[in-house]
Structures are given as C-alpha cells and as structure tokens.
Amino acid sequence: MKPARIIVISVAAVAAIGLALVVRAMGSPSGEPTAVATAAPVEARPMARVLVAAKDLQPGRRLDESDLDWKEWPVDQVNPAFITDGATPIPAARRPPAADKDEARPQGAVAAVTRAATDLATGGAKADYVGSVVRETILAGEPIVMRKIVRAGDSGYMAAYLEPGMRAMAIRVTVETAAGGFILPGDRVDVVLTRETNLGNMGTSEGDRSKFTSATVMQNIKVLAIDQSTRAGDDAQTVIGATATLEVGPRDAEALALAKSEGELSLILRSYADTGGPSGRVSAGPRQSSAVRVYRGGAPEVVVVQ
Secondary structure, eight states, X not given: OOHHHHHHHHHHHHHHHHHHHHHHHHHOTTSSOOOOXXXXXXXXXXXXXXXXXXXXXXXXXXXXXXXXXXXXXEGGGOOTTXXXXXXXXXXXXXXXXTHHHHHHSOOOHHHHHHHHHHHHHTTOOGGGGTTOEEOSOBOTTOBOBGGGEEOTTSTTHHHHHSOTTOEEEEEEOOTTTTGGGTOOTTOEEEEEEEEEEOOGGGOSHHHHSOEEEEEEEEEEEEEEEETTBSSOOTTOOOOOOSEEEEEEOHHHHHHHHHHHHHSEEEEXXXXXXXXXXXXXXXXXXXXXXXEEEEEETTEEEEEEEO
C-alpha cells in the first residue's frame, strides 16, 4: 500500500473518533449518563363507606336489613348529611355550629381525644336505622339522609308509618280484651263489640235482668302500636298495655268511635294465614237488638232478636 493512502486513512479515522467525542460531549455536558424520566406514583384516594338504599324505597316503607347497603365513597365527596360507618374520619363532618369558636380556645389533650372519638362514632351502624320509616322517595344507590327517614321514637314517626289515606285510632284494652297480651304491633285483629241490650221496657222480671250481645264490627285491622311501643323487642312474645292503636280508614274510624261509646271492645288475634282478606267494617255499624216476649205454657219468656 502506498504511503499517501495510509496517511489519508489515518486522518479519516482520527476525524471519525474526534467527531464521536464531540457528539458525546454535546449530549451529556457533565459527563454523566442522562437520567430517564419516570411517572410519579399516584396516591390512593381515601374512601369511606356510606349507607345507601339497596333498592327504590317509597314513602311509608319500614326499613329492614335488605333495604340498606354500604357503598364506597370518596372521602372528599362525602356530604356531612350522609351516614357513614365511622371507620374513616370525615373532615369537618357533622361538626356543630359552635365548633369553629371552640377551636379558637386552647384545648387540652383529653378534650382533643374526646372530640376525635366523637367524630369517629357519629357514623352509626346499619342496625340503628332498621325499623325507620321512609318519609320521601329514595332511589337505589342514593345515600340515606335523616331528612328522608323517620327513626322509631322520633316525632312524626306514626304519621310517616301510616299508609296513605289511613288513620290511627286508639282504643282501651286490657289483658283479657287483647288476647292475653299476645297481640303485638304489626299483627292483624278483628274488633268485637260487646254491649248491654235495653230490655227494661218489657215490664217483666225477665226484662229487668241485663242482657248482652256481641258482634264483630271490624275485621283484619292492623295494630300499629301497643301503648307507645311500635315494635316488640327481639325476644318479646307478649306486650301488655292499656291502649292499642289501630290503622283504619276515615269512615271506619267513625264506626269504631261509635262502637266505643256503645260497649266494650275486644281484639281478636288473626292467624298470619288469614291476613290477606278484606279489611274494615263488617257492616255499617252494630245492629240494634230488639226483644220479643213469647208466652210458653202461660209463662212469659223474653227472646233477644238481632
């Protein structure tokens, strides 16, 4: 190989090496490897469990376990009116109006712990709302709020529990006239009127004696409460009270009020298998009895005719 060609090849090799060094120096001026950009890890969003309707709930419905469910809800979107299970603290949730003023004053460690425990316990459990009555329509998946339900014992509970168009009316009862106390709220009963007939105008010794008649005036009537108890205890089999509140229609209430003034009312417990029949008055009212004097062998006998 000629010396001139060797020189040209050497110069080209040196130039290529120099160009590579220049490019490398421009890509990393500090001489360190270029760091690869990585995405920052996304922080998990805190969630809380909110009590929601498991199905569409109509006004007047009494809530049971299957009507309620827990649903995961972002903590930052939980409204203070929502009901939570209390496991996740909700910032500023259910804070009384005077809370901001109280925070301005110095508080001790005991007070701070008490306040945190109170905030944690405000959620309540699902069982606390079983038995409540729906006041306004609640759609499936919608959070339960106290404005739309009435809990047992709250004012307005009975009015919300009544079926549309029905009335609540109380009558006096005793152990004897209420099936020995085995009639519980929610049971169905018949109402029987026992009254004294007026036979004193017959002018005989038989007519001077008191005669009594009885008749069913109401059938298949729902018992709303015994005294102020709208539901029996879990283990209670009897409820003894002085009054029973019945669910009746407007016209039935008039007939029941008339029957109350004419004699003693008794409640007859119906079987669960017989609760699907008609409900209300058996007739327009108790029929007026009349007495007929019958002579047998010359001796008068008074016969009551219904």
